[in-house]
Amino acid sequence: MSTTVLRISIICSLLACLFAGNVSAANAVALQQLTFRGTAGQVISVDGSAFNVVCFLGTECPLARLYGPRLQRLADEYADRGVVFLGVNSNVQDSPAEIDEYAKKYAIEFPMVKDADQSIADAFGATRTPEVFVIDADGAMVYQGRIDDQYEPGVSRAEPTQNDLQDAIEALLSGNAVPEPRTTSVGCLITRTEKLKTNESVSTPVTFNADIASILNEHCVECHRSGEIAPMALTDYDEVVGWGQMILEVIDQKRMPPWHADPDIGHFVGERKMPQEARDKIATWLDNGMPQGNAEDLPTLPSWSGGWQFSSEPDVEIAMRDRPFTVPAEGVVEYQYFVVDPQWTEDRWIRAAQVIPGNASVVHHAIVFVRPPDGSRFHGIGWMAAYVPGQRAVGLPDGHARLVPAGSKLVFQMHYTPNGQQADDITRVGVWDIAADDVSHEVFTQLAIDHEFEIPPGVRDHVVEMSVDSFPPNSRMLGITPHMHLRGKSFWLQANRPGGQVKPLLSVPHYDFNWQHWYEFKTPIDLSDVESLQMSVSFDNSARNPFNPNPNDFVSWGDQTWEEMAIAFFDVAIPRGGPHYRVQKPKALSQRQRTEREKRIEEHVTQFMASMDTNRDGIVERDETPVTFQRFGFRHVDRNRDGKIECDEIRTAAAERL
Known part of the structure; x- marks a missing residue:
């Protein structure tokens, strides 16, 4: 300058x-x-x-x-x-x-x-x-x-x-x-500091050293420190006083700490929330002129690991590719996908995995999936691990592990957020193995998905229903991640049990595309007596949605952020050695129910072909489908693994889901 x-x-x-x-x-x-x-x-x-x-x-x-x-x-x-x-x-x-x-x-x-x-x-x-x-x-x-x-x-x-x-x-x-x-x-x-009080001897009930620093250490500093994705460090008094009014604003607007589950419905591992008492202390501190207080009252900063968060180094460390991806200074970067071959010639059981961003200032979140070889014994969609700012890596329960078949590849799904300066990133994943003989439960990620919706222009609350009603015997659900795009508004999950019993499990009343939370239940949900998991996904395609790219569009399924998705990923644990391929038998239906079900199946087939069969030849090939469906849904419908989906395969998949 x-x-x-x-x-x-x-x-x-x-x-x-x-x-x-x-x-x-x-x-x-x-x-x-x-x-x-x-x-x-x-x-x-x-x-x-x-x-x-x-x-x-x-x-x-x-x-x-x-x-x-x-x-x-x-x-x-x-x-x-x-x-x-x-x-x-x-x-x-x-x-x-x-x-x-x-x-x-x-x-x-x-x-x-x-x-x-x-x-x-x-x-x-x-x-x-x-x-x-x-x-x-x-x-x-x-x-x-x-x-x-x-x-x-x-x-x-x-x-x-x-x-x-x-x-x-x-x-x-x-x-x-x-x-x-x-x-x-x-x-x-811009925090106004005309009443700023820094005299250590000032008499006030709330000071930075005695009260505010510990609140920030517990709820904010894990992200708001040097080298992390948050833009400012909240680790010392001189820095914090300039952000005092902004801190209170983002707390009151529920933007920080970032957490979107309704606490009245359930509680989850690692949930973030600012207690009302802590919020009120910050407000009182601001009203009193943000005094620093006595030096001896200042707590020691917590220590965080800048790398692997488990007690040992990973057994294997894999980078998303051998050269950096360059993130531009500004604009929107669409999701990036990088496929890596780890050269695993034998099956592996993974008890823990952690994703570390190469440049945390631009990596908003990252997910690593397993892409197994065709024909391998494999359950679910291949979720391995994810990185979301501020969330600690969590290993699976004792004896629980994910199976990665020999010959599998790893897919890095990267969401980058420009920060005003061009930056490079090479994200990595570390995995911790466990011997096959020590595995008591296999963990895999199932998918609830609806890709046949269309959201009309200007609608504030368009609801898409999804359900899953087939589970392996003795299975338990460990957690769930809902996924929509910019028009995503809310998410609801409930368990339907015999006799019409309904148990709400998760409510996300204000979904935010910027935060892809993993909601891990503090107590896994026993699926043995669950008839179905029912999900309601709502979208706001109106001009009142500040994230909406264009409220005048008809919106349907697609990979791009201006399109939409209705997906939920949920982890299931099943006893190893049990009847892995057998699911609960559907209950007997009346003639009326069978007729209605067959009608719904045929409607599903018609809608699927209309949205996916772009050349109208009666066959859906992989290249005709969106990238996300290719990765997460295609192999579940393509039962004969010939790279094509025909009407009978759609009927079979629909019959299992409906």
Whole structure:
């Protein structure tokens, strides 16, 4: 970042006019007293005709990182037309050196100001980063708000649909009125620190050292520390005070800690939740001016393993490929799939597996599947392990293991999230073996799936029903992962037992595509007396869904995020050596029930062929189906393993499911 002092002529008169008659005389005097200084302490000034765009930015705010390069591109685009950009950092936690590093990392060349006392943010009324203000040649504010609508917290569109800042600049230059002079900024809150109390002797019931640090250590720091995917470290006082109000906001909005199961329905291993008492302590701390407290009250930071989380090194370690995958600085990266041959010539029993991202700052989640050779004895869809930020790797219960047949390949499914800077990743999986003689239960992952739905445009609550009603004898369900895309709204799971008994097992009232949770039951669910597992998946295809790519589309099954899926993965454990291939016999049906069932089967066949048989030759070949169905569903329907699906095979698969 250049430290050249830009010459000034009328900065005070410009600022006095900043709010174009919307400020009182007293406020105008305060504006005239502002001083703009760069990170080296130098005065930064511009002439009265060129001071047009003021950008409030933070070094660690995810949206400020994404939008920093875009702001520079706009600055370059309009430089020859008399538009000058100025960056302002009002975050108390950002040092001048960090601001310089941010500018260097994200290629920002326009001047950056350090607003140490937050007087500039107060004068402009800035509340978030990024937030931009457009000033016309007379010093009047003509636009305040966001840059565009591509990114929001948890939302990443392929491209913007509204370019608010650019539209405002074009209007300014053409002499027209700005079409929308104010929009809502959606980035990170600028915590106001005018009441900040750092005196260790201050008398207050709640301090950072005695109370807040331990709350953050328990609920936040596992992700919010150096080297992890979370954008800011919450490990020391000086950093945390700058995020104080933002911390409370994301807690109250239920965005953090990330957990989406309804606690009134069930509890799960590793669930994340912020107790009300802890939340209230944080609020009290903020109200009291965020005092630091006595040094001796500060707890020791927990220790986390940066690598393998089990007591020993893995028996085998496998990388997704021999060269990195490059994640772009911004945009949306569709799911990536990498197939690896581990060269296993003998069957393996896996008691534990862990996925480690090569670059946790861009790997949102990763799943490793087993692709067995055709004709091998194999149950389920081949789930091996997954990585989700903040979730610890969990081994299977004693004596439980997954079978990986000899000759199997491993498929890495990678979900990358750009963070504003190009990055490389090589993700790995480690596996821990167990001797076959020590395995008492085989664990495999079953699939509940519906790929025949169509969601009409604008519908807020389109429900798709799924069920599984065949289970091996003496089996138990260990856990479940629901999966939808951007229109996914909610998920419900219940167990139906004889006599009409219904047991709710999982409710996800606010599904979030950004968090692919594995819900592991604290007590496995005995499936011996379960007639069926019933699932309801709802989708929101309306304009009120902020994640929705296009509420005017008819939406059907597909691999891309703008399409949809209705899937649930659930782990089942069966006693080894038992009747693995035998499932519970269906109950006898009445003639009416048999007729209705046959009708549903034929409807299923018709719908399947209509959606999958693209060349209309009466046969569905693998290449005609979506990639996800090829990996997770094709082999279950293709009973004779000839690479083609015919109507009789669809009937057989449907009969088992219906």
